[in-house]
Amino acid sequence: MSKKKAVRVQRGAGAKKFKISDAKSGIVFVGNPVLRQKARLVKNIKAAQPLIRAMVKKLRAIQGAGLAAPQIGKSLRLFVVEVRRNDLFPHRSESGLFVVINPRIVRRSGTAQRGWEACFSIPGYIGEVLRHETITLEYTDAVGTKVTKKFSGYLARVMQHEYDHIEGHVYVDRMTDMHTFSTVENWGMFHLDA
Numbered sequence: 185m186s187k188k189k190a191v192r193v194q195r196g197a198g199a200k201k202f203k204i205s206d207a208k209s210g211i212v213f214v215g216n217p218v219l220r221q222k223a224r225l226v227k228n229i230k231a232a233q234p235l236i237r238a239m240v241k242k243l244r245a246i247q248g249a250g251l252a253a254p255q256i257g258k259s260l261r262l263f264v265v266e267v268r269r270n271d272l273f274p275h276r277s278e279s280g281l282f283v284v285i286n287p288r289i290v291r292r293s294g295t296a297q298r299g300w301e302a303c304f305s306i307p308g309y310i311g312e313v314l315r316h317e318t319i320t321l322e323y324t325d326a327v328g329t330k331v332t333k334k335f336s337g338y339l340a341r342v343m344q345h346e347y348d349h350i351e352g353h354v355y356v357d358r359m360t361d362m363h364t365f366s367t368v369e370n371w372g373m374f375h376l377d378a
């Protein structure tokens with residue numbers, strides 16, 4: 185299920201391996217209408233537990249930072265986030281696991297920040313996206329507790345990326361400079377240190 189294709193990337197004198205999930209991973213790719221729908225509220229959190237467990241397992245298998253239910257074909261307002269360093273982003277700050285159910289962004293900071301984003305639903309590509317530096321999310325966690333939490337920096341970026349998925353958006357919709365849109369291989373060669 186978590187079989188991955190390794191792509192060897194030439195970068196300067198060295199070479200680096202980036203993993204890109206393949207079609208067997210169970211991830212829904214862009215072009216599938218489920219990624220363009222506004223997802224439905226999760227009504228029964230207890231009944232959602234097997235789905236949550238499957239999503240956490242999948243997120244770890246693909247070494248992602250976040251995974252939204254529409255990305256595995258479920259049109260539900262649910263996503264999981266756990267930032268770990270991986271081959272693509274070896275220096276990002278790591279986080280604990282967040283299970284985010286029926287979220288609302290209740291506050292956004294005025295400052296927008298540029299950063300690179302990739303998405304398992306758009307495999308093999310990466311682009312620069314402007315995101316709010318800080319957001320406050322209201323959501324329900326996996327045990328049904330109401331949470332209000334402020335996120336900033338890279339974690340805020342991941343939360344906004346995943347929130348977009350449950351609203352039917354993908355990161356390329358948010359790109360303001362399409363000149364940064366790149367294959368992962370070319371990003372490693374031409375943009376990584378830019």
Ligand SMILES: [Zn+2]
Pocket residue numbers: 302303304305345349
């Ligand atoms: Zn995504």
